[in-house]
Amino acid sequence: MAVIYIDDKAYEVKPGKNLLETCLTLGFNLPYFCWHPAMGSVGACRQCAVKLFKDEQDTNGRIVMSCMEAVKDNMHLSVDDHTAKAFRSQVIEWLMTNHPHDCAVCDEGGSCHLQDMTVMTGHTYRRFQYKKRTYKNQYLGPFINHEMNRCIQCYRCVRFYKDYAGGKDLDVFAAHNHVYFGRAQDGMLENEFSGNLAEVCPTGVFTDKTLKEHYTRKWDMTMAPSICQHCSLGCNIIAGERYGELRQITSRFNGEVNGYFICDRGRFGYELVNSINRVQQPLIRGKIPDAVDKQSLYNHLNEILSNTKVIGIASPRASLESNFTLMQLVGKENFYQGISETEAQLMRTILHTMNSGQIHTPSLKETEKADAVLVLGEDLTNAAPLLALALRQAVRKKTIENAGQINIPSWHDAALREFAQQEKGELFIAYPTQTKLDEIASDSRHKSPDDIARLGFAIANYLNIMAPAPEGMDDDTLKYARQIADILKEAERPLIICGTSLYNEAILKAASNIAFALDTKDKKASLCFVVPECNSMGLAMMQAPSLNQAVEVLEKGEADTVIILENDLYRRGSKKDIDNLFNHCKQVIVLDHLHNDTTNRANVLIPVGTFAEADGTIVNNEGRAQCFFQVFMPKNENLRESWRWLDEFRQFKNGTSPEDLTTPGDLMDEMVGLMSQFKGAETVAPPADFRIYGQKVPREPHRYSGRTAMLANINVSEPKPPEDPDSALSFTMEGYKGIPPSPLIPFYWSPGWNSVQSINKYQTEIGGPLLGGDPGKRLFPETPVAENAFLNNIPPAFKPSPGEWLIVPLPHIFGSEELSIYTPGIAERSPKPYVAISKHDAENLNISESDIMQVQIRDQNYALPARIKEELPQGLAGIPFNIPGLSGIAWPAKGILTKAVI
């Protein structure tokens, strides 16, 4: 610890940070723009000035930028110093000379970093009396709006987009007071993390265009802490609603998980909530009218279920609570995971490793710190975007450490990048096609799934002779394997990443072997699994049989009725198999929030709440249980949590009359009681009866306006606000005004800090954990509980078989995910169906780019334009995974490719 003196008062602080971070951690209101806790310091805006004195005696001091000064023991500085204050206010006045002062019509108004800093520094009157410079704005695609006149040239946008996220199509142009931030030409911002521009930009230059479609001031939204539902990483988000519509998603800081950022799928993929495709009313098909009320629904269900043999089909995108209530309703023996046997087997293999406690599964934050990374069989940018963003930081770790040797501190971003130049750390990727991360990889190889596994096995064997070795490997691959093994061995924090995307179990085993082998070398190796969906891990932990087994039971006639929970089965297997499943059902009961191919097959369809209308717990890829909370109470009373429907129905079935149905007690408590593997999940968030000074935590900021007026066109008397019996959050602006426990933070606000920068006030130290610890509970053992042997079953080398192709699924961040595609902008960015084939195969088949090919997978035929990929191994073809028009394929798939005859 170091002692520093600020305005003559002594403070104990951590050395190694810069003064700005330190002052903010200590609670000083020191303004800044260009510095960002995740991106470090560059000293451009000159906003964070303080007075630094040579020693105690020095009374003159000099102005320094606090973001550029390292904390040293016995430092004397002043934040309050008259000249420093005057300078800070002067910087605002300079920035304001060209700013349009259009706060009233600016999306950022009221939650604007620039406004906050302006007030903070005390700049009030404008003395610049000349013409302002003006710019033309650009069209930047469906997500981000551009309004350059508001720019204060803090350079954060390019630093985030280019330096942090690896984007190429946004930059700074021209010089002096004409600098311009934008694209070379109007057009779509291509980077997958572009949405964060809206949060890093301190003004209204880059704003959320989807919010603009139904704009609401930040303080006029009802907000709740939530978890992104669009991949397995479980990024923390804040979701905001007004007038019954979900308006905006922003990132919610979690120091262990997503930090400050989220990806564009997560940020913009929320329109499903507002979709016209929502199921609105319980339907009993065949009845006239088919829309029914609760009483008739329950009666009808009761009648069906007492006369049939029912099974429940769960879902990797439904919460633990919903899956659990389904299990309770149908009985454990009748409860099936709604995923294919292949996928279920992959998840079992992963669970096997994770349950052993032998290998560390890293948090996202930890992956950022890895110094050597091997990715086996995953296209991370598309399958787990924030993990890709984390690796972009990880590859810099080694140079940051080297820079430390010449005393460049890790926060000194400008100096680091000049020192490091193009140098990057060790990242190796093996995947069938090129991935976006290839550009930062030390080396990447393009191989078939089995060959990726074989490479992995070979690496493990180099690390530990006890690990089984693949036979018949060529010298080049062996050399490559040895090189990777050596680098992993040398690394301080080696990280192996693999996952389920290629539906190849051998890859998972090979990756586990590498991690085990490193472990036997006394290396703290981490093994990170990418899994398919937001609650794939939680569902797998319930250890139920797969969908294929459900089909068997139905085929055998052991069951004839299914209850399907939030699951479009047509995305889980071949159309024929799923049709077959339904054909064996007498009755199909489906609970879901959007109409899809499965709901079309339902005899009984029950509408349910999305993440925005429901509470729930899900488990992310690292085994972290996290809670999302209902954002708003929908006007449509049918949009209720699946677990509420299912539990009420259980009560009804047990004889409770409709007027006496109760909200279930704490479902997680009940679940943990029955399934000890979930122990800890019940403590993720404070219970529903949690109060601070007797008060709930309000979902609405105290500035929330129009409550008495917003429904005045219907009724002038203000209705009673809805109550929330399920959580410690209230649907009002009344309640505890301070900082709530971290899992319950619905929005960030602090006096004087209306922008997202107020997050500073919620952290124990800047960039560090939230007060009281970051939310979420890891459920897997952290120390070895079982001995694990090396895994075997090395597949033979892949050989192209004449006339038949191995079809690999290619995930796409925009398009492959079921729910986010309801956002028009995401649909716009989804690829059109295509088939990727190797150059060699294309030549053999006389195919040129875009030629239409017939692709036959089992009994399904697709006519798809060809995309020729030079790097794709011969005998392999790729098809975009589960994009519209291309679902209904049972993976892994083989297929026959021919040139279409026109």
Next chain:
Amino acid sequence: METPLTQHISINRPSLNLKDYVSVGGYQAVHRAITMAPQEITKMVQDSNLKGRGGAGFNTGMKWSFVPMNDAAQTKYLIANADEMEPGTFKDRLLLEGNPHQLIEGMIVSAYAIQANISYVFLRWAYNKAARLIRYAIDEAYAAGYLGKNILGTGFNLEMHLHTGIGRYMCGEETALLNALEGKRATPRTKPPFPQVSGLFGKPTIVNNVETLCNIPHIINKGADWFKSLSPGADAGTKLYGISGKVNKPGLWELPMGTTMRQLIEEHAGGMKNGFKFRGALPGGASTDFLVEEHLDIKMDYKSVAAAGSRLGTGTMIILDDHTCPVGFVHNLEHFFAQESCGWCTPCREGLPWTEKILLSIENGEGRPEDLELLEMHTKYMGPGNTFCALAPGAMEPLQSGLKYFREDFEKHINEKKCPWR
């Protein structure tokens, strides 16, 4: 009086080729240097008290001594700063066009001292004659074995490249220069880390001004004491002094460090032109404070000029005469600086155009009394340390001293609502 830098330069004949240069003792310093330990050279240069001629006046040997010398395999760079774009400055042009081998020799010795293996001449685009000559001279030096692999059998290697700029005053700032050489926007870098430790492509780098480097061979040949003896004053060596403006013989002269302003104007520049009166001068380029009549007898060395409230800078003086409007004069300077701001930091990017606009409005008779306060505010808040690099503080020097020495003229503009010179 010795003039080591310019003794072989004459505008009446072409610059020396390698043969001529060698015949007058050229490249002796290289022969001598390679018999010395690198650190010995650095020490000698440090002892000579040679101060950087690029403007800041930092002891050159001291600067070299910060280069890490422990890792023989490490790439290091030496760069000659020949960007000369400071308005009113035209001294390096003479050295470049007059005797390019002198610079190359200085660079070889300097590179040897820091054990750099790659060197660049960063030349401004406008000096196309110099470009031609340097390119030719570099080729000659390679052919003669002074550049390239295993120089004179010592095992020391040095590559030398000429890089010509494409505009922007910022490129002269040594860290912005590095960015320009790396093919980036010429915005400056922070210090620390200093280029000596992390410079071009992240490697240890020394950037020296052309005139600084041209002194090196002479120091090696004749010693540190000789160099000190060249000047009667506190600062060692000779200096290229220049004068532009309404004098009879504007020009450039190599004189002992510490020659007075009066000597320069009256003896060397032939005094003010008939009908023109001296009102003041920027002693060392556009980013130095005005000196006025009362300062005419101060010595033009780093310390004395600083004591008078200005900087020696590049040593090339721009004279303000009584027929030239001081407001217009200062406006011209601020226009230049505002244009050349790189746009990285706030005070410079936003402040300079503001001062320019104020000065223009005063010049046009539209000034308000409070404008002077605003100008003063800028000079106060754009000082060293408040901005990212030295460009803006430099820009404030003529403004703050202009407001001090010519305040009446500013006020007259405002009161009379017109420029008295128009």
Next chain:
Amino acid sequence: MLSAEEIMKIDHEIALVPVRKAACIEALKIVQDHRGWISDESLEAIATHMDMSAEELESVATFYNLIFRKPVGRNIILLCDSISCYVMGYEKIYEHLEARLHIKFGETTPDARFTLLPNPCLGACDHAPVLMINDDLYKNLTNDKLDEILKEYK
């Protein structure tokens, strides 16, 4: 599309630097030498050749004042507008040029013969006022001299 000669010259520059992108300013200069200016198409072509995005290269290209991103005339007049030339009356020279060529700073004559640009200090202050036309420096300018000089440039 870059010409074979342009590519050869650019590749020569690339060989001299440790990272490809570091030669991008040289590449811009080479193409500008050949074509007079850098069109959007040229920019794209150079960027592709340098392994850069158009944005990255544009960011560099627009920083430097002598990379022309708009078409220019056959001859470029760079009139020094810095301090020594100001004292020695560059404004008179400018007025004269304006009157003769009917263009202001930043403009090109309709016959594309001249583009007139202001330029900071040309480093010939002892001979102010000065200007450059293409590669040629003209010192101690007077209006009469200027008329003679302009004739040289078609």
